[in-house]
Amino acid sequence: MTQRLPFRVAAPGKLYVAGEYAVVTPGQQAILIAVDRYVSATVTPAQPAQTATPTEQVLAHDHGVAAAANRSFGTDYALAAWLVMDALRAERGIDPIPVDLHFDSTLRSDTGEKYGLGSSGAATMAVITAFNELYDLGLTVTEKLKLGILASIEISPRASGGDLAAGALGGWVYYQAPDRDHLARVLSDNVSVTEAMTGPAWLPMRARRIPTPSEVQVLIGWTGSPAATDHLVSQATTNGNGLDWDADFLRPSAANVNSLLLALAEEKFPLIHAGIRTARKLLARMAHDTTTLVETPALTTLIDTAERFAGTSAKTSGAGGGDCGIVLAEPWVNADDIYAAWRDHGIQPLPLSVTQLGAGRKE
Structure with a gap:
């Protein structure tokens, strides 16, 4: 049962409470919070793309198709997530539904400067959530997090994924990173997404909500x-x-x-x-x-x-x-x-x- 169009998804930004820098090492602990600023994506029926490549506002179906054909996504986290999710869709034998993603963000200042709230991670999680809703994939939070990591390490191999964990879970979050050096590269090495979501490199990863300290x-x-x-x-x-x-x-x-x-x-x-x-x-x-x-x-x-x-x-x-x-x-x-x-x-x-x-x- 796919979702009727249009619909909207959102993923929150994050801040580290403790454990940053250490968390880039697999299995090292960190505490984060998800904050009430978001990257939102509105999913609409596809229209001919107005630009050759995605913008901060629009990731069109045409952009994804071209990126898949050229095996190219540059440093665009949303586009990398699009490619990972479209590959997962194909692996599950689901016919594509051509859609465009229209983004807006409250993770920047009025003049467009990033606040440092994890906008790339939030955009990644927004795309994954949009595909999960569009194709009714029934992904768990952990699966969404794994897919986000598989997309983000293609661009930033050192990225811990803490921003993705906070975005996927919300609230106060405890996080340990997987062994990213030994995860499959699904876009650059053409490994199946389904296969890449399993294996020993994921064993150090932990991501869970912790109780919200109400007095803090x-x-x-x-x-x-x-x-x-x-x-x-x-x-x-x-x-x-x-x-x-x-x-x-x-x-x-x-x-x-x-x-x-x-x-x-x-x-x-x-x-x-x-x-x-x-x-x-x-x-x-x-x-x-x-x-x-x-x-x-x-x-x-x-x-x-x-x-x-x-x-x-x-x-x-x-x-x-x-x-x-x-x-x-x-x-x-x-x-x-x-x-x-x-x-x-x-x-x-x-x-x-x-x-x-x-x-x-x-x-």
Whole structure:
């Protein structure tokens, strides 16, 4: 039973609470939140494409067909997801339904700059969700996540998939990445999608919702500097400079994430604050030893300004190098006071909330 056209799907953005950089290593733990900013895709009957290649607004059926014929998708995450999903459709013996996908996003500023909320991952999950609805594929959340990873690693092999997990699940999310180096490349190596969704490389992957800590306020500030995530992650993970990656970063990060999970579950604020500050220190040491710019001066100002208020802890969120900082605050803290202090330093508060809605149909 395919879906009547048109219909609309949406996938949320994400922010890291703890575990970024470590999470690119298979099986390493991270905590993320899905935020109530979205990439939406409206699915309509196909029309002749107005452009030769997809735009940020439209991925036409014609674009997908041409990309499949040329085996080319460049750095377009939505197009890579289209190709993976169309291959899965064909493997299941389902006739194609020519449709166009019309995108809109609230993961950017009014002037079009990315907030660092995982727009590529959200676009990927929107395409996968659209195909799942269109062809009534009945995919589980884990299957949608796997398909998103198979699409994204074709473009960014180091991408952990954390943004995809948050987008697929919604809420507060615990995540461990698969062994992406040993996953099949379904677009470049022409392996069947069905086959690529199984195998030992997936064994380290974990993705699950964790209980939402109801008393925790999440405050987000944006420094206005988009981060080059792939470049930063590549630099951090290849620049040794004497860092014992396992002993100095991965193991302490894993222990800290596990402690933070317990602290959040029990809403023990002294332990929550300790976990956030430990995550910041670990990132700072890793950044120093790999000469990677994670915490820019603007992000340091964001964090230090927030932590002048009692009942708060703060850190960078995600790759750093600009983008967002995250604050976990106790329920009595006045967020407006922190926002005002940020604005005095040219930092933009982002009025975001944790969304419980993962990628899905939008009525």
